[in-house]
Amino acid sequence: MSFEEIKGPAALQWKAMQQSENIRILIGMGTCGRAAGAEDILGVLNQELAQQNIQADILPVGCIGLCYAEPLIEVIKPGMPSVFYGNLTPEIIPEIIRDYFINGNPRSELALGIRGEGILDSIPNLFDLPVLKPQVRISLRNCGNIDPESIDHYIANGGYEGLAKALRMEPQEVIDEIKKSGLRGRGGAGFPTGVKWQFCHDAPGNIKYVICNADEGDPGAFMDRALLEGDPHAVIEGILIGAYAIGATEGYIYIRAEYPLAIQRLRIAIRQLEEYGLIGDDIMGSGFEFHIKIKEGAGAFVCGEETALMASIEGKRGMPRSRPPFPAQSGLWGKPTTINNVETWSNVSAIFPKGAEWYASYGTEKSKGTKNFSLAGKIVRTGLIEVPMGISLREIVYDIGGGIPEGKRLKAVQTGGPSGGFIPESLIDLPVDYESLAQAGSIMGSGGMVVIDDDTCMVDITKFFLNFTQAESCGKCIPCRWGTKQMLDILEDITNGKGRSGDIELLQELAESVKDGSLCGLGQTAPNPVLTSIRYFRDEYKAHIEEKRCPALVCNALISYYIDPEKCQGCMICLRSCPAGAIKGGKRVVHVIDQDKCTNCGTCLNICPPRFAAVVKTSGEMPAIPAEPVPVGFVSETHGGQQ
Amino acid sequence: MASLSGAQDSKVILQEQQEITEERLNEILPSYQGKEEELIPILQQIQQVFGYLPESAMKKIAKFLKLPESTVFGVGTFYAQFKLIPTGRNIIRVCRGTACHVRGSAQILAEIEKQLGISANETTTDLEYSLETIACFGSCALAPVMVINNKVHGRMTATKAGEILNKGAQ
Numbered sequence: 001m002s003f004e005e006i007k008g009p010a011a012l013q014w015k016a017m018q019q020s021e022n023i024r025i026l027i028g029m030g031t032c033g034r035a036a037g038a039e040d041i042l043g044v045l046n047q048e049l050a051q052q053n054i055q056a057d058i059l060p061v062g063c064i065g066l067c068y069a070e071p072l073i074e075v076i077k078p079g080m081p082s083v084f085y086g087n088l089t090p091e092i093i094p095e096i097i098r099d100y101f102i103n104g105n106p107r108s109e110l111a112l113g114i115r116g117e118g119i120l121d122s123i124p125n126l127f128d129l130p131v132l133k134p135q136v137r138i139s140l141r142n143c144g145n146i147d148p149e150s151i152d153h154y155i156a157n158g159g160y161e162g163l164a165k166a167l168r169m170e171p172q173e174v175i176d177e178i179k180k181s182g183l184r185g186r187g188g189a190g191f192p193t194g195v196k197w198q199f200c201h202d203a204p205g206n207i208k209y210v211i212c213n214a215d216e217g218d219p220g221a222f223m224d225r226a227l228l229e230g231d232p233h234a235v236i237e238g239i240l241i242g243a244y245a246i247g248a249t250e251g252y253i254y255i256r257a258e259y260p261l262a263i264q265r266l267r268i269a270i271r272q273l274e275e276y277g278l279i280g281d282d283i284m285g286s287g288f289e290f291h292i293k294i295k296e297g298a299g300a301f302v303c304g305e306e307t308a309l310m311a312s313i314e315g316k317r318g319m320p321r322s323r324p325p326f327p328a329q330s331g332l333w334g335k336p337t338t339i340n341n342v343e344t345w346s347n348v349s350a351i352f353p354k355g356a357e358w359y360a361s362y363g364t365e366k367s368k369g370t371k372n373f374s375l376a377g378k379i380v381r382t383g384l385i386e387v388p389m390g391i392s393l394r395e396i397v398y399d400i401g402g403g404i405p406e407g408k409r410l411k412a413v414q415t416g417g418p419s420g421g422f423i424p425e426s427l428i429d430l431p432v433d434y435e436s437l438a439q440a441g442s443i444m445g446s447g448g449m450v451v452i453d454d455d456t457c458m459v460d461i462t463k464f465f466l467n468f469t470q471a472e473s474c475g476k477c478i479p480c481r482w483g484t485k486q487m488l489d490i491l492e493d494i495t496n497g498k499g500r501s502g503d504i505e506l507l508q509e510l511a512e513s514v515k516d517g518s519l520c521g522l523g524q525t526a527p528n529p530v531l532t533s534i535r536y537f538r539d540e541y542k543a544h545i546e547e548k549r550c551p552a553l554v555c556n557a558l559i560s561y562y563i564d565p566e567k568c569q570g571c572m573i574c575l576r577s578c579p580a581g582a583i584k585g586g587k588r589v590v591h592v593i594d595q596d597k598c599t600n601c602g603t604c605l606n607i608c609p610p611r612f613a614a615v616v617k618t619s620g621e622m623p624a625i626p627a628e629p630v631p632v633g634f635v636s637e638t639h640g641g642q643q
Numbered sequence: 644m645a646s647l648s649g650a651q652d653s654k655v656i657l658q659e660q661q662e663i664t665e666e667r668l669n670e671i672l673p674s675y676q677g678k679e680e681e682l683i684p685i686l687q688q689i690q691q692v693f694g695y696l697p698e699s700a701m702k703k704i705a706k707f708l709k710l711p712e713s714t715v716f717g718v719g720t721f722y723a724q725f726k727l728i729p730t731g732r733n734i735i736r737v738c739r740g741t742a743c744h745v746r747g748s749a750q751i752l753a754e755i756e757k758q759l760g761i762s763a764n765e766t767t768t769d770l771e772y773s774l775e776t777i778a779c780f781g782s783c784a785l786a787p788v789m790v791i792n793n794k795v796h797g798r799m800t801a802t803k804a805g806e807i808l809n810k811g812a813q
Contacts, residue, residue, distance in 0.1 A: 035785045035797035067784030219740030222781035257687070257724055258780055260793065298683055299723030301778065315682035317721040376742035376783035383784050414741065450741045450783070464744050468778060474721075 003164050003284050006276050007155055014156030019078075022055045023101060026074040026082075028144065029060035030229045031261055032222075036070035037090075044090045045073075048097045056101075062230020064144025065384040066131065069112060074144075075100065081116040084126050130399045131381050136362060138370045139346040140386045143230030148265050151272040154233040160278060162352025166241045167286040174245040175201055178348065180356035182368030187213055187304075187341030188416065188445040189521070190367070190434040193348070196338060199328035200246040203336035208248040211332065211339040212239050213309060214255035214262070217301040218417025219468065221448030223372040224342035226384045228255070228262035231346070232269040238345030240283070240290060241352060246338050249289050254309050256297040266294055301418075301472035305520045306331075306339045308474065319474045320520035341446065343372055363389035367433035377414070377450035380405050387432070394428045397451060408453040412536070416445025418465045418472075419525030421532030422458065441532040443525065457554035458537040459544055462529045463491040469526040480523025483514030487530055495555040499545035504534060549620035556600050559619045563604075565590045567614035570632045574604035574615065585629040592629050595622075664697045672707050682708055682718055686725060695726040731766045731773035735759075735808070736790040740779030743787040747800075751787055752776065754801040758808055 017024070025045065029038050042058070049056050066072060069086025075096070076082040083106050085096060092110065099105045106120050113126025126132060137143075146153035154160070166174050179194030200208060212235060216224040228235060239251055255263055270292060273279040281289045295313050302308045303318040310332045312318040331337025340348075347369060351359045360368045367389035373396065376382050380402030387396065393413055397403065404410050412422040421442035423430060430436050437444050452461065470484040487510050490503055511527030518524045534541060543549045550558040563574070563583075570588040582598040585591030591614075593604070605615040671688055675681045682704070689700050696719050705712040719725045737743075737752045756762055759772050766773040782788045785797025789804055796807055 031780075031782055031795060032784050032797070035782050035788060035795035070785070216781060217778070219744075219779035220742045220783050221779070222783050225781040258777065296684070296687060297722075298687065298725060300721060312683065313680065315678075315680040315718070317717055319721075374781075374783055376786055377745045382742075382786075417741070448741070448783070450745065452745060456745050461741075461745070464741070472778075 001277050003160065003278075006160075006278075010152035010155040013152050017057070020057060021078055022057050023078070024057045024059060024076040026059050026061045026076070026144070028063055028070055028072045030063035030226055031259075032063055032067045032226070033070045033072065034261075036067075037088075038071040040090050041071045041073070041088050041093060044093045045097075048094050052097060052102065054097070054101055059147050060149075061145065062143045062148045063226040063384055065135075065140065065226070065386075066112070066381070067383040068381045072112075074115070076116075077101075081114040081118045081120050083114050083120065083123065084112040085110055086112045131383075131402065132400075134388075134391060134395055134399055135386055136370050136388050137386050138350045138359070138362070139234070139343050139372055140227060140230070140384070141350060142234060143227065143384075146231070148230050148232060149268050151233060151269065151276065154231070158353055159233055159349075160237055162349045163237050163240050163244075163278070164284060165352050166244055167284055167288055171201060171245045171247060174241065177356050178245070178351065181351045181359040182356075182363070182366075183344065183347055183351065183359065184367065184434065185341060186343035186347065186371065186446070188419065188443060190444060193340060193344055196328060196340070197242060197245050199326065200336045200338040203329050205336055207250075207335045208246055209332045209335055209337040210239055210243045210246065210248045210251040211306075211309070211313070211337060212251070212253040212345055213304065213306065213339055213341045214253055214259075215297050215304045215309060216256060216259075216342070216446060217304045217472075218419070218446055218448045220374070220376055220414070220417055220450040221446050222374045222376075223384060223447045225259050225262050226374075227342055227346055227372070228259070229265055232262075232265045233273075234346040234349050235342050236266075236269055236273065236279075236292070236345075238340075238348035239292065240279070241348050242338060242340065242345065243290050244288050246336070248338070249291065251290065251292040252295050252313055252332070253292065254295045254297060254303070254313060257299060263294065263296060270294070300474070301468075302474045302520070302522050305522055308520065309339070310337065317474070319476045320522075322519055343447070364431065364433050366435060371432070371444070371447060373447045373449045375401050375449050375451070378404055378408065378453040378455070379451040389433045390431045392429050392431055393423065396432065396449070397428065401451065404451065404453050408455065410451065411454055411456060412452045412458070414442075414450040414452060414461075414529075415448065416443040416525075416528070417448045418469045419443060419521065419528060420445045420448075421528040422452070422461075422536060423532075424536040426536075441535055442528065455552060455554070457495075457550055457552035458533045458540045459491060459495055459550075460552070460554045462533045463488065463495055465529040466491055466526070469522065473522060473526075477517070477519040477523060479514045479517030480519065480526065483510055483518070483523070484526050486510055487514070487527070491530075494541065494544045495550075496557040497544070497548045497555075499541075499548075501545060503545055504538065504541050508534060543620075547620055551619070553617050553619050555619075559600055559617055560595060560622060561593055561598060561600065561602070561604060561615055561617055562622060562625060563591045563593055564614045564616055565625050565630065565634075567612055568632065569612050569614070571609070571612070574608055577603055577607050579603060588632045589629045590626070590632055590634070592626065664693065664700050665703075667692055668700055668703050672703070675707075677708055679708060679710060682710070682715065683722070686715075686719055690725055694730040695728055698727075729766065729770060731770050733771060733792055734773045734775060736775045736777045736780075737763070738778075738780045738782070738786070738788045738790070739776045740783060740786070742783035743779075746786045748787040750801045751789060751799050751804045754805050755789075755808060758805055 071088045072086045108121040108123045111123045175197045183193045184190040300318045303312045305320045308318040308320040327337040372386045410425045466488040470488045473480045475481045511530045568590045575583040580599045582594045608615040701715045705715040763776045787799045
């Protein structure tokens with residue numbers, strides 16, 4: 001089948017869908033959507049539509065990135081701009097169907113925004129909202145717009161045109177185009193993609209491999225999952241172009257088993273490609289032969305490192321080896337191998353139809369194009385975003401992300417997962433590109449961004465990361481195996497109130513040794529959270545060590561609870577629910593917490609009626625309060641009602 | 644409820660499982676070619692069928708792939724996905740990723756531990772529930788997240804988690 005023969009019917013199918021007289025409903029059915037309850041919404045939708053006898057086409061789509069508003073639907077009535085409704089509940093669906101579907105009232109107070117030509121009441125255009133306006137969707141171009149399980153949808157939207165164009169070029173011309181685009185690896189390190197391909201292309205040998213690294217292991221990162229769930233063909237098309245350029249006939253997608261939906265969508269995509277002959281022995285009649293396999297990871301973070309990943313594909317323990325030789329010379333089974341990350345591949349497929357100049361027009365001098373980030377943590381609008389390189393952190397956190405919830409203050413942004421670091425609030429105007437983030441002590445990383453507010457203890461969260469890297473260290477090299485353990489032990493001591501003077505300096509020394517001495521990226525970057533938290537939040541370490549105080553009131557060993565004698569009304573609620581039996585008092589008698597018995601579980605704080613709010617969490621010195629229960633009102637009288 | 648070790652009823656279940664291991668392996672292995680690269684996929688399938696990697700199965704796989712038993716065991720213990728002891732019929736996984744951590748996943752874990760009477764990475768004696776922690780599910784935008792038998796529950800609180808668990812147990 002020629003590509004033209006595939007394209008024609010796909011375009012017709014897409015057009016027929018656009019011109020249908022039926023109402024069309026796009027529903028976000030990625031993992032995020034499902035976790036937020038999209039399946040229930042879909043059930044109610046189907047039921048209501050049947051009951052009201054309304055003909056409608058429901059299209060499950062991937063993530064459009066507005067995860068904070070999930071579950072989310074887009075309603076397209078013929079001849080009207082489409083309307084997005086978010087934060088849906090099963091109860092609201094019948095109302096939308098009655099008011100908008102039947103009676104034509106779009107319920108603007110419920111709508112997030114519209115898309116397409118025309119205006120509808122006073123509903124703003126979705127793409128003019130602060131959350132979407134700064135975004136440029138290249139890698140995520142189809143996510144949320146097409147059915148990810150339909151190759152025809154992808155093709156009707158320009159899919160596989162890039163491959164067709166590449167196959168008309170010489171492999172060297174393909175590599176030159178990528179070099180010209182300035183694309184750099186999106187997995188974190190930022191190595192120029194074209195240069196990587198050139199090494200592999202030039203390496204001697206008939207058998208070469210391409211690998212797609214979909215082992216997105218950084219906690220706090222979900223860009224690749226969302227992309228694979230929302231537009232798997234964009235990634236596979238990139239892999240095909242890369243394979244043609246370097247001369248590979250076989251490829252692997254190494255994907256973590258924690259992403260079952262992404263795996264399922266990839267399997268469907270590959271089956272469709274085989275049916276269309278776009279994967280096979282003679283692709284598009286060019287003589288290019290290519291086959292691809294999916295390898296499921298088995299839960300080892302270190303397998304995101306390329307040499308460990310290849311060992312894992314070979315069926316071995318996922319342990320890295322020293323480089324050189326680099327995979328481009330000697331990779332999978334000793335053959336030249338190109339390994340790129342999911343997002344890199346989807347950028348490749350975007351670059352080809354439109355050209356390198358177009359791509360390079362986005363971004364900064366050294367960091368071209370766009371970057372996907374997952375925004376999570378203490379931020380109003382969590383989600384998946386794609387922004388031009390060089391955008392400031394401020395724009396990401398405040399414009400796109402909507403700032404910090406509950407009126408709290410931004411403390412830091414954690415980028416790059418356990419390999420990255422903390423960027424403090426004072427550097428909020430930092431441009432987001434490879435060099436600037438590295439200068440600040442962090443890394444671009446794969447794109448996880450976890451926003452941290454005042455309620456987070458920097459020592460505790462550093463310990464959290466070290467706990468992770470220590471557990472995930474494969475144990476092959478000593479600096480990583482023991483260095484991470486020693487750093488973790490010191491952090492444990494500090495958070496347990498056993499920190500000693502000199503610990504900060506010792507941590508720094510250890511961190512530098514682990515960084516210099518480790519075999520692979522895991523160990524070389526594991527100290528970054530330690531180094532950046534000390535660099536920007538040394539005072540917090542000092543408070544823990546010198547004053548045995550946790551300023552964020554997080555570290556359990558350093559906090560205590562007391563009952564404010566002026567506020568306590570002696571209601572007995574906390575006294576009865578204390579699991580440790582640590583609260584003394586009685587009816588209309590001010591309660592007192594026995595500090596020796598208290599386990600710091602926080603039950604009393606949570607259960608004290610908000611109108612009293614008498615339980616106080618504190619760290620450091622305790623205020624002077626009566627040691628034994630006294631009648632309610634007694635303290636106010638003796639202290640003249642002081643606050 | 645106490646944890647798995649030393650429980651009488653779980654021993655019985657274990658024995659029963661061992662008897663069917665042999666039979667099932669004879670069905671599974673012929674679909675593979677016997678290459679080393681198939682080791683992880685085979686172990687994954689075994690784990691899916693049995694819920695863990697029985698020792699007798701690992702020995703048989705070693706023979707099938709012509710690999711030392713130590714290599715098979717080495718791979719089986721390297722990856723977090725593989726379990727060497729039986730898991731419960733229901734698997735509850737609490738995400739302990741960064742985003743979930745800053746949004747209070749520790750309290751959710753504590754609540755479930757309290758309700759089930761087991762700690763993380765343990766199984767109830769009746770083999771009904773296994774409780775696991777996972778580094779990250781990639782559903783960070785809906786943090787904190789827990790997953791019960793592959794159904795993802797987002798925007799959890801300790802109270803909500805307890806309610807979902809109660810509903811499932813009835």
